[in-house]
Amino acid sequence: MHMEPIQIAGVFDTRTSAKGYCARCDTVHSTVVGYGAKYAGELFRRLEKEKRIDFSVPESDADPRLATETLYGEARGQMFGVLVCRDADGQYGLLKAFSGQYNGIWNVEGWVPPLIDVSRLAAMSSGVERFIKRLGAMIEALPAGSPERKALIDKRKSVSQALMKDIHMLYSIPSFGGRDLPLSEVVVGEGGIPTGMGDCCAPKLLGHAARHSLKPLGLAEFYVGRENRSKSRMHGGMYSACSEKCQRILGHMLCGTSET
Numbered sequence: 001m002h003m004e005p006i007q008i009a010g011v012f013d014t015r016t017s018a019k020g021y022c023a024r025c026d027t028v029h030s031t032v033v034g035y036g037a038k039y040a041g042e043l044f045r046r047l048e049k050e051k052r053i054d055f056s057v058p059e060s061d062a063d064p065r066l067a068t069e070t071l072y073g074e075a076r077g078q079m080f081g082v083l084v085c086r087d088a089d090g091q092y093g094l095l096k097a098f099s100g101q102y103n104g105i106w107n108v109e110g111w112v113p114p115l116i117d118v119s120r121l122a123a124m125s126s127g128v129e130r131f132i133k134r135l136g137a138m139i140e141a142l143p144a145g146s147p148e149r150k151a152l153i154d155k156r157k158s159v160s161q162a163l164m165k166d167i168h169m170l171y172s173i174p175s176f177g178g179r180d181l182p183l184s185e186v187v188v189g190e191g192g193i194p195t196g197m198g199d200c201c202a203p204k205l206l207g208h209a210a211r212h213s214l215k216p217l218g219l220a221e222f223y224v225g226r227e228n229r230s231k232s233r234m235h236g237g238m239y240s241a242c243s244e245k246c247q248r249i250l251g252h253m254l255c256g257t258s259e260t
Contacts, residue, residue: 100196188251
């Protein structure tokens with residue numbers, strides 16, 4: 001279940017770490033840093049010390065793709081998060097997650113999995129992505145401004161948009177109230193569904209906890225690596241769940257937390 005047993009320690013931090021509007025009950029649900037700050041700090045220090053994320057294997061067997069070196073280069077840094085939980089037997093535990101993929105890898109032992117079924121995603125997208133690349137090569141071979149080039153650009157755009165809609169349909173978003181719904185049915189706010197919605201640390205952690213009947217006692221997210229391009233995320237900084245992706249689905253996910 002990816003939960004590491006722990007003994008609760010540290011100060012309970014009442015700062016809000018994640019929130020969102022729930023259209024079903026017309027309420028803004030939220031959760032707090034709670035006991036998460038201490039364990040986020042411990043994970044941050046471990047990442048800096050071990051310089052990799054595959055903690056479950058000996059250093060001699062470490063996968064070079066899972067080294068933290070990649071976070072300080074052109075790819076820039078990444079968000080990490082922890083969720084302190086309590087199970088039905090009263091045992092405390094810790095879940096940890098990284099945002100999105102790690103260097104192209106979705107699943108790493110010891111870290112919570114994504115909300116999406118990766119095997120179905122691969123089966124759906126591999127052929128379409130190859131077709132999109134072929135269209136790109138054809139576009140590059142045509143004169144700029146030509147009608148043929150414009151037609152292919154429009155075709156590539158429509159194919160990409162159709163693929164994204166199909167991918168969004170693969171996401172099933174759970175709540176602590178026991179309602180597991182398609183992404184399109186839970187997202188709130190204006191605008192379409194952005195790429196990567198549901199892949200950040202908070203949705204991963206809360207989704208895993210909801211599906212395994214774990215009560216959340218503290219969520220904390222922090223950034224590791226080279227600052228992002230907008231400089232809104234800096235190495236070692238702790239941040240609340242983002243408004244552009246996370247908050248638009250977290251209202252649904254957090255619904256029922258007071259009952260868990």
